[in-house]
Amino acid sequence: MNRTSFIITSILLSTLIIDTVVANIYDMISKELASSWGVAFFIINSASLLGTGFVFLLGFVKQKTESIRTAKLAFNKLYRLVIVIQILLIAIFAFISIQIVFTSQYFMIWTIIGLIISSIPFYLSLGLLAKRFFIWYGSNRHNLIVLLYSLAIPSTLVGTTMIDISLYVLYLGSPMVIDSLTAGTQNDPLTSTLSYSMKEVSDTLLGLATVILIIDYILLWTASAVLLYQYSHRLGKSTTYWMIIFLPLAFTLFGVFPTLLEISTANFPFFEPDMILFRIIATLAAIAGGLLFGATFFTIAKSMRRIRQDSVSDYLNLAGWGISLFIITIIGGLVLIPYPPFAIAASFTAPLASYLLYIGVYSSAMSISEDTELRRSIRRAAVNELKLLDSIGTAQMSQQLQDKVARLVKEYSDKMDKDTGIQPYLSEEDAKQYLDEVMKELDKNRSPK
Numbered sequence: 001m002n003r004t005s006f007i008i009t010s011i012l013l014s015t016l017i018i019d020t021v022v023a024n025i026y027d028m029i030s031k032e033l034a035s036s037w038g039v040a041f042f043i044i045n046s047a048s049l050l051g052t053g054f055v056f057l058l059g060f061v062k063q064k065t066e067s068i069r070t071a072k073l074a075f076n077k078l079y080r081l082v083i084v085i086q087i088l089l090i091a092i093f094a095f096i097s098i099q100i101v102f103t104s105q106y107f108m109i110w111t112i113i114g115l116i117i118s119s120i121p122f123y124l125s126l127g128l129l130a131k132r133f134f135i136w137y138g139s140n141r142h143n144l145i146v147l148l149y150s151l152a153i154p155s156t157l158v159g160t161t162m163i164d165i166s167l168y169v170l171y172l173g174s175p176m177v178i179d180s181l182t183a184g185t186q187n188d189p190l191t192s193t194l195s196y197s198m199k200e201v202s203d204t205l206l207g208l209a210t211v212i213l214i215i216d217y218i219l220l221w222t223a224s225a226v227l228l229y230q231y232s233h234r235l236g237k238s239t240t241y242w243m244i245i246f247l248p249l250a251f252t253l254f255g256v257f258p259t260l261l262e263i264s265t266a267n268f269p270f271f272e273p274d275m276i277l278f279r280i281i282a283t284l285a286a287i288a289g290g291l292l293f294g295a296t297f298f299t300i301a302k303s304m305r306r307i308r309q310d311s312v313s314d315y316l317n318l319a320g321w322g323i324s325l326f327i328i329t330i331i332g333g334l335v336l337i338p339y340p341p342f343a344i345a346a347s348f349t350a351p352l353a354s355y356l357l358y359i360g361v362y363s364s365a366m367s368i369s370e371d372t373e374l375r376r377s378i379r380r381a382a383v384n385e386l387k388l389l390d391s392i393g394t395a396q397m398s399q400q401l402q403d404k405v406a407r408l409v410k411e412y413s414d415k416m417d418k419d420t421g422i423q424p425y426l427s428e429e430d431a432k433q434y435l436d437e438v439m440k441e442l443d444k445n446r447s448p449k
Contacts, residue, residue: 030180123160159209207263221293
């Protein structure tokens, strides 16, 4: 990633975090946000988030996914859909901002329309990714990473669907015109027109969604940890790192624990004023978790770059940004309905996040799975050829095996590049090194005890 891309992604991530954090503590600083300075801050931060996200989509993402989109037209269609959706969402944001500047209010209906539009590529990407992992798991039931993602992605679909339904139920009882006096009133029983039964349904769905997404969070954390462990021989092991990576999970569970206790009573107290400390802890910890998940992929990508595996490094970078943005956009849900509408930009970033998650994880998983299959082929070739060791000179035997491995690597690379546009992680040099390890292992097993 060049310097320009790094700056763009840094702005994208920092503005997304600001938008998410402000939205989750809106009730503490609502008066400050309703001022002219608060409105200006909202417009600048949200415009920066949506703008850099769009530039990132048209720049780095377009360039690094070109081979994949050429080989798989479905990826190109999805990419074009995300671009169209992002343009529509930017237009909706601009209209809402103009309303706020000139009338000091905005219409809730435009927010709802924007959320519905953004959910189209969001659920489409997650659905396609879930389908892909089910297919992979069906053909390889011994792959732990595939199993974890096969559980995590569908649970994310279920959890986010519950959140969306519960939010739309809340919106039924909120004012359709939001200003500094009416913002956040859907949680106030004195001003909300939502019936008690509907409020109970909404709280129950939010509670169940929290449980599901916590499970999903644990699954994604485990998948990231396992993926990093597979590359530990390149990265080196650090006890400090593994201690640190547990902290976001621990603090997230601590922050949502009081809320989880209330689920059985059909109450969702997470956004109540006396829960503000737990809310802040859970929000910051979940964001830190998303960054750590992304850092896992970024670290592996850096290692791949050092051994000149640039294409795999690009896939892992996309996966890292996808996971980080994906988790933060889920945290930044529009629940309190602030004025101005912080969290709307985070919600409008969901299509980009889900697309990056789909493309990045799909490409990375394909590289890893092909790497595993290629290693198996090399081992089978070594076992078969080893039977001729007594009649063929050792040097000639080694050369023949190296030639066969070179052909295997080329065949797998060509086939994978043609079918998917993705190049496998295992290079010819790595394959030969792995062959030497297999030969030493097999020779050791053949030696008389």
